[in-house]
Amino acid sequence: MTVAKRIIIKGLVQGVGFRPSIYRMAISHRLFGTVENNNTGVIINVEGAINSIENFISELPTGTPLASKISSINIDEIDYIGYTDFSITKSTSQSNEVTEISPDIATCDECLQDIKKQKNRINYAFTNCTNCGPRFTIIKDLPYDRPKTTMDVFPMCEQCNNEYVNILDRRFHAQPVACNNCGPQYTLHQNNSQTSEISEIINKTSELIYNNKLLAIKGLGGFHLACNAFSEESIQLLRKAKSRDGKPFALMFKDIDSIEKYMNVSKVEHNLLTSWRKPIVLLKQKELISNSISIGLDRVGVMLPYMPFHHMLFEKLSIPAIVLTSGNISDEPIIISNDEALSSLHRICDAVVTYNRDIYNRTDDSVTKVIGNRARLIRRSRSYAPSPIELNINTEGIFAGGAELVNCFCIGKGNQAIMSQHIGDLKNLETLEFYEESIERYFKMFRFKPEMAVMDMHPDYLSSRFVESLNIPSTKVQHHHAHIASCMVENQLDEDVIGISFDGTGLGDDGNVWGGEFFVCNLAEYSRINHFEYIPQPGGDAVSKHPWRMMVSYLLQYFGEDIFKNEAILFKDIDNQELSTLLSIIKSNINCPLTSSSGRLFDSIAALLGICLNATYHAEAPMQLESVANYNIDEKYSYMITDIISFKTTFAEIIKDLNSNIGISDIAGKFHNTIVDIIINIAVNTRNETGIKKVVLSGGSFQNSILLEKAEKLLSESGFEYFTQTEIPSNDGGIALGQLAIAAKRRELNII
Ligand code: ZN
Numbered sequence: 225m226t227v228a229k230r231i232i233i234k235g236l237v238q239g240v241g242f243r244p245s246i247y248r249m250a251i252s253h254r255l256f257g258t259v260e261n262n263n264t265g266v267i268i269n270v271e272g273a274i275n276s277i278e279n280f281i282s283e284l285p286t287g288t289p290l291a292s293k294i295s296s297i298n299i300d301e302i303d304y305i306g307y308t309d310f311s312i313t314k315s316t317s318q319s320n321e322v323t324e325i326s327p328d329i330a331t332c333d334e335c336l337q338d339i340k341k342q343k344n345r346i347n348y349a350f351t352n353c354t355n356c357g358p359r360f361t362i363i364k365d366l367p368y369d370r371p372k373t374t375m376d377v378f379p380m381c382e383q384c385n386n387e388y389v390n391i392l393d394r395r396f397h398a399q400p401v402a403c404n405n406c407g408p409q410y411t412l413h414q415n416n417s418q419t420s421e422i423s424e425i426i427n428k429t430s431e432l433i434y435n436n437k438l439l440a441i442k443g444l445g446g447f448h449l450a451c452n453a454f455s456e457e458s459i460q461l462l463r464k465a466k467s468r469d470g471k472p473f474a475l476m477f478k479d480i481d482s483i484e485k486y487m488n489v490s491k492v493e494h495n496l497l498t499s500w501r502k503p504i505v506l507l508k509q510k511e512l513i514s515n516s517i518s519i520g521l522d523r524v525g526v527m528l529p530y531m532p533f534h535h536m537l538f539e540k541l542s543i544p545a546i547v548l549t550s551g552n553i554s555d556e557p558i559i560i561s562n563d564e565a566l567s568s569l570h571r572i573c574d575a576v577v578t579y580n581r582d583i584y585n586r587t588d589d590s591v592t593k594v595i596g597n598r599a600r601l602i603r604r605s606r607s608y609a610p611s612p613i614e615l616n617i618n619t620e621g622i623f624a625g626g627a628e629l630v631n632c633f634c635i636g637k638g639n640q641a642i643m644s645q646h647i648g649d650l651k652n653l654e655t656l657e658f659y660e661e662s663i664e665r666y667f668k669m670f671r672f673k674p675e676m677a678v679m680d681m682h683p684d685y686l687s688s689r690f691v692e693s694l695n696i697p698s699t700k701v702q703h704h705h706a707h708i709a710s711c712m713v714e715n716q717l718d719e720d721v722i723g724i725s726f727d728g729t730g731l732g733d734d735g736n737v738w739g740g741e742f743f744v745c746n747l748a749e750y751s752r753i754n755h756f757e758y759i760p761q762p763g764g765d766a767v768s769k770h771p772w773r774m775m776v777s778y779l780l781q782y783f784g785e786d787i788f789k790n791e792a793i794l795f796k797d798i799d800n801q802e803l804s805t806l807l808s809i810i811k812s813n814i815n816c817p818l819t820s821s822s823g824r825l826f827d828s829i830a831a832l833l834g835i836c837l838n839a840t841y842h843a844e845a846p847m848q849l850e851s852v853a854n855y856n857i858d859e860k861y862s863y864m865i866t867d868i869i870s871f872k873t874t875f876a877e878i879i880k881d882l883n884s885n886i887g888i889s890d891i892a893g894k895f896h897n898t899i900v901d902i903i904i905n906i907a908v909n910t911r912n913e914t915g916i917k918k919v920v921l922s923g924g925s926f927q928n929s930i931l932l933e934k935a936e937k938l939l940s941e942s943g944f945e946y947f948t949q950t951e952i953p954s955n956d957g958g959i960a961l962g963q964l965a966i967a968a969k970r971r972e973l974n975i976i
């Protein structure tokens with residue numbers, strides 16, 4: 225029997241070779257009809273034998289491209305027309321309900337072969353196909369078609385066009401398709417000379433890197449700075465050039481085998497490294513490459529080549545790894561324009577490699593870490609953004625401004641949340657401009673009309689100010705409630721939970737700085753059931769740069785001034801004058817907001833153990849504390865739980881251990897166990913009181929693998945269901961998603 229059906233597929237289905245794959249499947253099942261992209265998704269009209277249509281539909285989830293993701297399939301009976309073939313019809317834009325933009329995809333193996341074999345693509349560094357290549361970074365508008373990308377200035381040559389229109393070709397409808405005859409080209413700028421001959425560029429680039437020179441190389445989402453990973457000298461040069469004292473640099477390795485030589489790689493890490501997204505993965509080092517790549521940390525950020533240029537470079541290079549870090553000075557956004565690179569990066573580099581295709585949407589390399597055998601996003605950007613997150617709640621028209629330090633924003637479309645790529649620290653002027661520009665672009669690209677906005681309670685966050693400037697109805701959300709909500713919606717939770725949020729900072733509704741918080745909450749509201757004891761935070765936010773000052777504040781609070789005389793050995797590395805100034809600042813309560821921050825507690829312990837007295841980058845002290853900690857130790861310190869959680873006995877016991885010459889590795893391990901014990905303790909008490917069995921963990925402190933793995937293990941052993949973040953960062957990069965979910969829920973309940 226012959227029937228006709230309309231199949232509407234939503235999800236990540238545009239720009240990933242979806243329609244051609246549908247075409248080929250339809251042909252193989254002898255079906256007639258059409259497939260079309262419009263901005264509601266992919267629409268398939270099929271006619272044929274009922275069995276064939278059923279087989280075709282059942283093949284959809286597995287037969288479609290690797291980088292696509294189907295979120296829904298709707299099937300309707302339609303009238304039989306009598307098609308005589310199967311065809312792909314041109315993109316139409318019929319409504320304002322826009323579907324997704326594909327993130328960028330790392331170069332596929334077949335394209336790497338083409339670079340060696342295919343006549344018009346020998347050594348062609350922009351080779352791509354429907355299965356790989358740039359997407360989000362070059363897209364200016366939807367629907368995704370070449371004229372709406374930065375490829376619009378490169379008319380296809382006849383050969384490329386033949387591939388583009390040939391349904392059986394791997395480049396059929398690949399929008400960025402290009403070859404040596406028609407596509408973009410690289411240029412190497414060195415001193416005052418330039419060359420655009422690719423073999424020469426590759427030769428010179430590899431030679432310069434090998435000889436310890438610094439280079440700027442244009443990547444997919446922005447410029448990188450590159451140097452020899454095995455040369456202490458060039459890494460020092462790079463640190464100086466970037467004004468970056470201690471922050472770790474990422475490495476790119478030639479291939480997975482060389483990574484495994486230097487790093488410990490688990491199966492999950494292996495899969496993550498080699499996935500089509502090619503993110504940076506934070507791996508534990510087996511063999512030290514250089515002392516100054518990630519100072520004081522046991523892990524190094526590592527990735528594999530994801531552009532043809534990277535592969536071509538490693539073929540020439542005789543070293544298996546290079547430093548590849550974002551091309552910016554200090555904390556500014558990564559540079560994307562050739563002009564800017566040639567003016568500002570050329571000053572600090574020996575050569576600059578550009579190409580003549582514009583990067584439209586800036587993306588940094590994404591950063592991931594495997595904790596508890598699951599991949600966790602630390603920085604969500606290239607090859608992840610702007611993939612949507614599916615929610616069980618209507619988010620249409622809601623804009624969430626995000627946090628401030630590690631900003632991402634978020635827009636609501638239907639039942640989806642579209643998170644921006646990592647934006648950065650808004651206090652930096654250029655980053656704020658990037659924020660505002662990206663918001664404008666997302667509104668346009670996704671046909672988004674903001675009806676309602678949501679912001680952090682902190683009135684001085686630049687994101688809060690931006691939200692207010694929109695002049696539309698808005699709602700305020702407490703920072704740690706947003707963290708928990710972010711984790712809840714990622715895990716499709718919409719009920720009362722025990723929410724535990726540990727991080728560096730966030731304004732509480734009593735005006736204090738929160739960050740070691742225990743809630744009973746749902747998506748709409750929360751009540752704070754316990755928290756870390758308030759301690760004065762001398763100097764306000766600036767104290768996060770000086771862990772020793774927070775340590776002094778803890779010790780003064782718990783033991784009075786005598787400790788600074790009686791335990792003088794603990795303070796041997798602290799300047800006496802600075803110490804007494806600090807003590808008088810705390811005692812006279814000048815600019816000393818109270819804080820319950822977990823980040824500041826970890827800072828203080830790191831300082832007390834002499835691991836990190838002053839931090840040169842965000843969260844350095846807690847990361848170093850995690851790195852030195854003995855994972856295998858079982859002991860813990862005591863603490864006191866009343867209405868608050870006091871660490872007085874914890875500090876006393878740590879000092880005792882220090883005086884008994886217990887190693888800092890063991891002390892750090894015992895301290896981690898103490899925090900895990902507190903989590904379990906409060907969770908059990910709360911379950912006894914409320915009957916709630918679901919525990920949600922979020923906040924930047926849960927990027928600590930010891931803390932998260934041990935908490936997960938013990939929560940599960942204590943009969944809890946626990947929920948943690950994977951796809952969305954548990955740091956402030958995930959805040960906007962939580963804000964969006966809370967606003968959507970409040971709107972649904974009419975409590976705004
Ligand atoms: Zn390809």
Ligand code: FE
Pocket residue numbers: 703707727728729730923924955956
């Ligand atoms: Fe936070």
